Amino acid sequence: MNRLIIKIKSIVNFYREGFKTMSWWGRRVWIIILVKLCIIFLVLKLFFFRDFLDGKYDNDEQKSEYVRDQLINSK
Amino acid sequence: MIENLNLALVDWSRAQFALTAIYHWLFVPLTLGLSFIIAIMETIYYTTGNEAWKRITRFWMTLFGINFAIGIATGIILEFEFGTNWSNYSWFVGDIFGAPLAIEGILAFFLESTFVAVMFFGWNKVSRKFHLLSSWLVAIGANLSALWILVANGWMQNPEGMVFNPETARNEMVNFWEVLFNEVAIDKFLHTISSGFLLGSMFVLGISAWYLICKREEFLAKRSILVAGIFGLLSSVMVAYTGDSSARTLSRVQPVKFAAFEALYDGKEEAGLVALGILKNSDKKIGETNQKEFAVRIEIPGFLSVMTGGDREVFVPGLIDLVSGNPSRGIMPVSEKIERGRAAREFLSDYKEARKNNETEKAGEISLIFRDKDFNDNYFRYFGYASIDKPEEVIPNVPVSFYSFHLMVILGFYFILVFGLALYYLFTDSLPKRRWFLWVVLCSILLPYVAGESGWVLAEMGRQPWIIQDLMPVSAAVSQIETGSVMTTFFMFAVLFTLLLVAEVSIMIKQIKLGPKH
Numbered sequence: 001m002n003r004l005i006i007k008i009k010s011i012v013n014f015y016r017e018g019f020k021t022m023s024w025w026g027r028r029v030w031i032i033i034l035v036k037l038c039i040i041f042l043v044l045k046l047f048f049f050r051d052f053l054d055g056k057y058d059n060d061e062q063k064s065e066y067v068r069d070q071l072i073n074s075k
Numbered sequence: 076m077i078e079n080l081n082l083a084l085v086d087w088s089r090a091q092f093a094l095t096a097i098y099h100w101l102f103v104p105l106t107l108g109l110s111f112i113i114a115i116m117e118t119i120y121y122t123t124g125n126e127a128w129k130r131i132t133r134f135w136m137t138l139f140g141i142n143f144a145i146g147i148a149t150g151i152i153l154e155f156e157f158g159t160n161w162s163n164y165s166w167f168v169g170d171i172f173g174a175p176l177a178i179e180g181i182l183a184f185f186l187e188s189t190f191v192a193v194m195f196f197g198w199n200k201v202s203r204k205f206h207l208l209s210s211w212l213v214a215i216g217a218n219l220s221a222l223w224i225l226v227a228n229g230w231m232q233n234p235e236g237m238v239f240n241p242e243t244a245r246n247e248m249v250n251f252w253e254v255l256f257n258e259v260a261i262d263k264f265l266h267t268i269s270s271g272f273l274l275g276s277m278f279v280l281g282i283s284a285w286y287l288i289c290k291r292e293e294f295l296a297k298r299s300i301l302v303a304g305i306f307g308l309l310s311s312v313m314v315a316y317t318g319d320s321s322a323r324t325l326s327r328v329q330p331v332k333f334a335a336f337e338a339l340y341d342g343k344e345e346a347g348l349v350a351l352g353i354l355k356n357s358d359k360k361i362g363e364t365n366q367k368e369f370a371v372r373i374e375i376p377g378f379l380s381v382m383t384g385g386d387r388e389v390f391v392p393g394l395i396d397l398v399s400g401n402p403s404r405g406i407m408p409v410s411e412k413i414e415r416g417r418a419a420r421e422f423l424s425d426y427k428e429a430r431k432n433n434e435t436e437k438a439g440e441i442s443l444i445f446r447d448k449d450f451n452d453n454y455f456r457y458f459g460y461a462s463i464d465k466p467e468e469v470i471p472n473v474p475v476s477f478y479s480f481h482l483m484v485i486l487g488f489y490f491i492l493v494f495g496l497a498l499y500y501l502f503t504d505s506l507p508k509r510r511w512f513l514w515v516v517l518c519s520i521l522l523p524y525v526a527g528e529s530g531w532v533l534a535e536m537g538r539q540p541w542i543i544q545d546l547m548p549v550s551a552a553v554s555q556i557e558t559g560s561v562m563t564t565f566f567m568f569a570v571l572f573t574l575l576l577v578a579e580v581s582i583m584i585k586q587i588k589l590g591p592k593h
Contacts, residue, residue, distance in 0.1 A: 014196060025137065026195070028582060037572075048560065048563070053158075067162075067245075074462045
């Protein structure tokens with residue numbers, strides 16, 4: 001158990017040290033990554049990209065029925 | 076309802092997907108190629124112990140890191156679009172798409188994300204051997220991620236290894252290996268990753284050329300050119316080889332796309348390969364659509380027949396044969412495929428009625444028909460044709476297919492020449508003096524991007540009207556949502572991706588100007 005805790009601590013330290021000693025470009029791209037992920041998941045996914053079928057139907061049977069109709073009626 | 080299909084919606088949904096995919100593909104190939112170049116450089120450092128190679132490796136790793144970070148998650152947006160804009164398609168493909176994408180996600184996460192951290196934070200903290208292993212695992216992981224995406228794309232071009240279940244209205248995977256080893260997917264994977272290697276090599280070559288033009292970092296530049304020149308030359312030959320193999324496969328599984336990118340209307344034996352050409356409108360028509368003809372062309376006689384079948388006598392079908400049929404060559408007309416597609420759709424309609432009327436036995440019998448090999452080979456494989464009104468609708472945009480293919484091929488040969496010359500001048504120690512050539516190389520950095528995007532335009536536009544070859548046209552795949560909302564997100568993406576690209580280029584240029592000392 002102790003060995004596992006030491007291992008986990010060393011991994012955490014590895015990342016902490018890495019982030020601490022990061023170069024200017026590293027800091028800058030991390031800011032870009034965080035802003036980008038916020039836009040993608042908190043704005044785009046939540047407000048603009050809801051799953052069409054999930055939003056319209058409650059279960060898979062209804063979704064199947066809808067898509068089957070679309071396939072039968074498509075021009 | 077879908078009968079009153081809004082073409083603007085289909086077009087905007089396609090435009091949005093194309094925009095996202097094109098931008099995504101600006102980041103991906105450099106990751107694929109540069110990761111291997113870095114791993115090779117680090118291997119040289121590991122085996123020689125020469126600290127200069129460590130410095131060189133770390134410099135290119137910095138540029139790799141910038142590109143990797145900016146490109147992260149740009150592909151996720153494509154998955155959002157599947158669920159929102161292409162819901163019929165997403166449902167119809169079922170687990171065929173889900174399984175490869177799930178494997179891709181797991182591989183990408185465990186291999187790339189974990190070992191990228193070791194690559195960047197691990198210098199002098201982990202052993203040299205483990206650091207080298209991490210660099211190789213990042214390169215292999217990135218390229219394996221591409222495999223699964225391309226397996227999914229390959230299935231769309233050549234659907235195999237599944238049966239359609241009328242109860243769920245989904246395709247279900249029945250043979251994983253047929254999906255994985257789909258010949259289109261394998262060709263596509265090898266062609267795509269080798270084009271990424273080529274792009275990464277040209278990137279290293281171009282920036283090294285800039286250092287030589289500025290008369291700085293000569294040591295780094297020459298050694299980088301050595302690695303990138305050899306890797307790039309091998310990759311560009313592999314691109315040509317896999318491209319040839321890919322074209323041969325297409326001539327069998329997507330003959331309409333093949334005829335379109337050669338602008339071949341009348342099939343023939345001893346068909347020539349058009350090396351260069353300019354198209355113009357012709358008075359001749361297929362149905363109501365004007366044909367194109369060559370205003371100018373340079374042709375290699377008989378080569379298209381050789382390319383497709385290894386013999387000048389091989390018959391290469393043209394668009395007219397493929398649309399109107401050619402009984403003497405065993406080519407079925409599109410009108411017949413439409414009939415068969417409608418027959419398959421009729422079974423689906425009967426299934427729906429049977430379920431509605433609680434005729435369980437009849438529904439079960441129809442379900443079994445959809446599992447029958449004969450029915451699948453002769454009817455269900457043309458299911459998408461049921462949505463086609465006029466046979467000529469199966470012809471993609473010929474000029475777009477023709478020009479994108481030829482641009483890609485011409486650039487492919489140009490890259491072989493550039494890498495070959497770079498190595499020749501390097502080995503004869505005359506590279507720094509050939510300033511014209513250094514400028515040519517510097518300006519060529521963008522050309523592999525042009526070639527790669529042209530390849531994707533050909534792959535996706537060349538198979539129109541299909542989203543899944545012969546099974547589903549794009550018009551049947553799109554979600555019935557507001558066109559305005561698709562337009563809004565289109566422009567949001569255009570702004571977001573442009574900002575990301577500007578950020579990447581500006582950070583990279585700054586880092587390149589600083590050079591390896593920083």
